[in-house]
Amino acid sequence: MSNPEQKDQEHPQAKRDRQVVSQLLQSEPNPYQLAELARLRIRYQQFPGAKDIKADLDLVLKNWSLSEAQLLAKTRQIHAQSSIYQEQKLEGDREDWN
DSSP states (O other), X not given: OOOTTOOOBOOTTHHHHHHHHHHHHTSOOOHHHHHHHHHXXXXXXXXXXXXXXXXXXXXXXXXXXXXXXXXXXXXXXXXXXXXXXXXXXOXXXXXXXX
């Protein structure tokens, strides 16, 4: 039975994602930052919880004067033109798509 006052779930990547979101809140959009914002919005879109992260992702969109559709269009174009994550990948880093 589902309890309507059930505590929000914490995403397994929440601590790592919080660091990324904090960086996004303080930065200007560039291809890598746009890709990170889109990746995190997709990750948390259907997740039952992480309201603070979702609210901050919305704030980043607002700060950058972008709609969800504009963000996704820009990141599709970025990914079509280059391997943005391969360019930014540092030795020892692993991809994080979950």
